Amino acid sequence: MSTTTLTPTPTDTPVAAPAAKLHDEGGIGLRNNLRHIGALVRRNLLQIKKDPESMFDALLMPVIFVLLFVYVFGGSVGGSMGGGRQEYLNYLIPGLMAMMGMNIAMAVGSGVNDDFRKGVMDRFRTMPIARSSVLVAKIVVELGRMMVATLILLGMGFALGMELHGSVLGLIAAIGLSAAFGAAIMWIFILLGLAMKTSQAVQGMGMLVMMPLQFGSSIFAPPTTMPGWLQAFTDYNPLSNLADAARGLMMGTSLGHSVWLTLGWAVAITAAVAPLAVSKFRKKS
C-alpha cells in the first residue's frame, strides 16, 4: 500500500503529479493492450468452458441448416439448376459459410448487452485498460466460435458429398473472407447491443434485419428466377457478394468483383461502425 505518491493539490487549480502526464499522454501501449485483450479472451473462454451450452448454436446450427436445406429444397432447387441434390449441395455450402458469420455475430450483441447489466463491466471501465479491449476480446472469441461453426459446416458438406472444384488455397481464402466480413458485422451488433435495453430486444431486432438480408441474397438460391426488384436488391446485398466470392473461391465459378466488393464492405462497415461502438461503450453509464 503506498500513499506516498499522493500529491496534495491546491483546490482551485488542480495540478497533476508529474507521473500523471506521462500516463495520460502515453496511453496504454500496444504490448499492454495485447496482454489485456489476452486476459479478457481468457475470461470469455472460461465462460464458455463453464457453460458449454453456449456453444450449442455454433455446433448445431451448421448441422441443422445443411440437413434442412439440402434435403428439403435440394432436390427441387438443384433440379431447376440443371442438376440435383448434389448440385445444390455444392451451391449451398459456400453460401452458408457467409450466413454462419451473421448468425454468430448476432450472439455478440446480446452477449455485450448481458455483460453490461452486470457489475463486472463497471470494474473493467474503472481499470487502466483501453476500453476497446473488452470489445476486441469479445470479437476474437466470437471469431473462434465462427471458425468452429465453419469447420463443422464444411465437415457436413464433405460428409454429404460436396466436391471442391477450386483449390485448397481458395477454400482457405473463402474462410478468411467470411471471417473478415463476420468481424465487421459484429461491430454492428455490438453497437445494437449497447444501444438497446435488453438482450431479447437485440435478438429480435437482429432477426428482423437478418432474415431479409439472408434470404434476399444468393445464399440459398440463384437470384436469376427472382423478380427484377428483388434481383436489384440481391445484387447490392453484401451477403450475395460474400456468398458469390466463397462459391467462386471454392467451386471455381465466376468471381467477378465479389471478393473486392466483400472486402470493401467489411472495411467500410468496420471503419464506420467500430468507432461509434467504442465511443458508445465509453460513454455508456
Place this chain on the structure above:
Amino acid sequence: MTRIDKNPRNGGTGGNAVEVRGLVKHYGETKALDGVDLDVREGTVLGVLGPNGAGKTTLVRCLSTLITPDAGTAVVAGFDVVKQPRALRRTIGLTGQYASVDEKLSGWENLYMIGRLLDLPRKKARARADELLERFSLTDAAKKAAMEYSGGMRRRLDLAASMIGSPAVLYLDEPTTGLDPRTRNEVWDEVQRMVAEGATVLLTTQYMEEAEQLANELTVIDKGRIIARGGVNELKAKVGGRTLQIRPSDPAELAPMAQALRETGLDGVAGAQAVPDEGLLYVPILSDEQLTAVIGLLGTRGFSLAHVATALPSLDEVFLAITGDKATVTDTIPEEVAA
C-alpha cells in the same frame, strides 16, 4: 462511549487524497449532484451518509471516471477525473453495491484476470490472487464460481478484487447494503484493516451505525447537496445521543419504570417512553454516565430487567435533527439476502 481513532498512524497528514469542488451532474430535470464540495484527507475514511437517491452513487461514479460531471472539478490522488482519467484509474479501487466480478468465473480466476489487466506478470498475478483469497478467507472457495458464493463472500471477493492493485484511494459504495449483521461485521473488519494499512476510503452508506464504525469524518448528503459535515462525534452531538432500550422482566412494570425515570428530571432520560406493544422502554441518553445512572436507579428501585440494549439514531432521526424534515428513505429493505 469513547471513540477509538480508527487510524492513529495516519492522523495529522496534511494532504487531501480527494478534493471535490462544485460537482454537478444532472439527468434531465433531476439534479443528482447539485454543487458538491468535499475533501478526504489522506489515510482517513470519509463517510458519505444519505438516503437512496441522495446522489451518493452518482458521486462515486463521477469520482471513478464512469460518468463525466456536468460541472465542477474533482481531483483524486492528484489526478483530475475529467482530464486524466487513465492515470486516475491506476490509483483507485471501487467496490459497488452490486458485486463487480464475473459471476461465471471462480474467485481465483477473477482475481488472476484482474491482476493481468493491471499488468502484473503471470507469476505475480497468481501469487497475488492466492494471497488475497487467503486474506479474505476465501481460499476454500477459490475454485467455486462466484455465482455460488453467498452475499458476504461475494462482497469480500469484490473487496479483494479492488485491492489487487493496492489502490491509494478506495471507493466503497454501500458496501454492506443487503448483508446480514454477521457478514456486515466481516466486511467492516476488512475495511478497517485496509485503512490501517494506509488506504484512503470514501464510503457511502445509509446506516449511521456503519458510519460510526468506519468513518473518521462524515458528510451528509440529500438531493444532491451536502447538508451537514463534521466529525462523527460532532454530528452525533448535533443529532442527540443513543437510545437505551430496556425490557423489564414483568411487562406490567413498564409504566412505573418510565415514571421513575421521568421524575429524575435529567435532560434526555426524562424523555423516557414506555411502548407496551413492544414491551420496551425507550430512554434517550446523552452520556455514558446517564446510562449508568439509569440502570443504577432502576436497580435500587427493585425493578428486574430482562434485556438492555443501546441503539444509535437511525438515518431518519439524523435527517430529522439536521433538516427538521423527514428523510425520504425509500428503500431500507435489503435487496439481496446473504445465505
